[in-house]
Amino acid sequence: MFSTELVAQTAISGVMIGVLYALMALGITFIYSIMRMINWAMGEFYMIGSYLQFMLVAWVLGPDLWWLAILISTAGVFLLGLVVQWGLIKPIFKKPPEMRDDYATVVTLALLLFLRSIATGLAGPNQFTPGSTLPIMMIGPMPMAGARVAAFVFALAALGIFWAVLRYTWYGLALRAASQSRVGVQTAGIDVLSVDRVAFGIGVALAGLAGALLAPVFLVFPTNGMITTVKGFEIVVIGGLGSIPGALIAGILLGLIESFGAAFIDSAYQNIYGFLLVLAILVLRPTGLFGERGREA
Amino acid sequence: MTAAQPLLTVDDIHAAYQPGVDILQGMSLTVAPGGFVLVIGPNGAGKSTLLKSVFGLLSPHRGKIELGGQPIGGMAPHEIKRLGVSYVPQELNTFPHLTIEENLNVGGWTLRHDKARLKERFERIYEIFPALAGRKRDKAGSLSGGQGRMLSVAREMITEPRLMLVDEPTVGLAPNLADQVYELLQIARKATSAAILLVDQNVSDALRHTEDVVMMNLGKVKAAGPVSEFGEARVHALVQECLLG
Numbered sequence A: 001m002f003s004t005e006l007v008a009q010t011a012i013s014g015v016m017i018g019v020l021y022a023l024m025a026l027g028i029t030f031i032y033s034i035m036r037m038i039n040w041a042m043g044e045f046y047m048i049g050s051y052l053q054f055m056l057v058a059w060v061l062g063p064d065l066w067w068l069a070i071l072i073s074t075a076g077v078f079l080l081g082l083v084v085q086w087g088l089i090k091p092i093f094k095k096p097p098e099m100r101d102d103y104a105t106v107v108t109l110a111l112l113l114f115l116r117s118i119a120t121g122l123a124g125p126n127q128f129t130p131g132s133t134l135p136i137m138m139i140g141p142m143p144m145a146g147a148r149v150a151a152f153v154f155a156l157a158a159l160g161i162f163w164a165v166l167r168y169t170w171y172g173l174a175l176r177a178a179s180q181s182r183v184g185v186q187t188a189g190i191d192v193l194s195v196d197r198v199a200f201g202i203g204v205a206l207a208g209l210a211g212a213l214l215a216p217v218f219l220v221f222p223t224n225g226m227i228t229t230v231k232g233f234e235i236v237v238i239g240g241l242g243s244i245p246g247a248l249i250a251g252i253l254l255g256l257i258e259s260f261g262a263a264f265i266d267s268a269y270q271n272i273y274g275f276l277l278v279l280a281i282l283v284l285r286p287t288g289l290f291g292e293r294g295r296e297a
Numbered sequence B: 001m002t003a004a005q006p007l008l009t010v011d012d013i014h015a016a017y018q019p020g021v022d023i024l025q026g027m028s029l030t031v032a033p034g035g036f037v038l039v040i041g042p043n044g045a046g047k048s049t050l051l052k053s054v055f056g057l058l059s060p061h062r063g064k065i066e067l068g069g070q071p072i073g074g075m076a077p078h079e080i081k082r083l084g085v086s087y088v089p090q091e092l093n094t095f096p097h098l099t100i101e102e103n104l105n106v107g108g109w110t111l112r113h114d115k116a117r118l119k120e121r122f123e124r125i126y127e128i129f130p131a132l133a134g135r136k137r138d139k140a141g142s143l144s145g146g147q148g149r150m151l152s153v154a155r156e157m158i159t160e161p162r163l164m165l166v167d168e169p170t171v172g173l174a175p176n177l178a179d180q181v182y183e184l185l186q187i188a189r190k191a192t193s194a195a196i197l198l199v200d201q202n203v204s205d206a207l208r209h210t211e212d213v214v215m216m217n218l219g220k221v222k223a224a225g226p227v228s229e230f231g232e233a234r235v236h237a238l239v240q241e242c243l244l245g
């Protein structure tokens, strides 16, 4: 009864959604690895990305230019991230208070509530979808919704660009260095606060990109970032906070587990399977599969 | 501007990590261009805090700091770096997961748009430190303590600074390695004609390399002068005085 075809299809759809979850987790982990703070408002940047995508497709560009809308939405969330870091986060980091993490937590939680209220106020309880004119595509013998395939391809491309920037550019070197020693980059003459700004922008842009890509799949509403954020944090626990390869591998792992759980056990509990894996990891390996052993404070 | 103008002037600075608790309480000193000044003093005297203040990691709330006559108090570290100051902190200052070459690249950040100059500086560094040249592609985390020190000093030499602030470079090193580190500082100084402001607990060794000595206690100067005035007996007596309060 478990046909190879079903297994293959389940695996493919698991990997496809896992990569999108990984974007979210990567955003969380990347901001943490540079700034040593958790941005609790990630889901709201996801939400903003999805609204931007909806508005651009529905009102400005039309469904055929969905790909351009994705680029603009992501860029928009990136810019918003720069502004948020500059206005809300940087003032905390300018002073060296011991309580920096706690302040950052309070500020991003406040931001979460603020952005969510604005969205509720402006858009009301309605759910929107930018729709998609992409046809069903065949992945091997498997039919897949075009929007999902497109989201997967875009996410892969984004991950590739992210990796190449980190690996091959001067700014990427500064980002990698800053994640290892903040004093170290300062002694090198790098403005660590501007590194923070770019890192925060990139981190939330990854969430915004996920929101824009998943808008036609999971709908657009004020709290639509919540589930994906929970998945993002699950992945971070599985993969290890601060680990970029961990975020990718754990993202795909979570996608696979959900997909197989839904197909072969019960689809009603789809959101539970990942959670069970999180519990297992917390018991067996509390720092995650690829987590750092100690923080270099 | 006269020829005798100091490169660095620290004048009566007061600095605190927490408001109301001044660690530096009226600290003053000067460093001549190309000079070598050794700062000694008991644990907690504020030696590291002095270097952090000069490099802009902590901004003094009173007093002034000038580099070549230009006020730098309150500037950010990356701005001070651009004026030709390098800082080698007390803690090991390498990026363990980057390769040695990448570590040096980070050190060359301010020169990144000048490829030719950067290349020339790299060649120079590898010439001075062949041990690093042989391990370019190794992760810095795999270096021994002494080699790690070497890398952090080398990284700060790439910009050929006018002033190097060096905090306890020999702490925890075997005596022969400590000698190597002092050699290193002398090499850095000769290679780039940088002035050196060295903080060190390893007093007897450091005294052999320095020109001037500043003894700190409780955030200000206890005694200062050319090294000739700091014989072993006097240093010993001064340390006793500090410890007895």
Ligand SMILES: Nc1ncnc2c1ncn2[C@@H]1O[C@H](COP(=O)(O)OP(=O)(O)OP(=O)(O)O)[C@@H](O)[C@H]1O
Binding pocket: B017, B018, B023, B041, B042, B043, B044, B045, B046, B047, B048, B049, B050, B090, B201
């Ligand atoms: N980040 C910090 N926050 C709060 N207090 C600090 C901090 N760094 C140092 N201090 C305090 O400032 C005082 C001076 O410290 P500093 O590191 O400048 O001393 P030092 O002379 O370098 O000592 P050592 O020889 O042990 O390195 C100490 O009392 C220390 O507890």
Ligand SMILES: [Mg+2]
Binding pocket: B047, B048, B049, B090, B167, B168
């Ligand atoms: Mg010290």
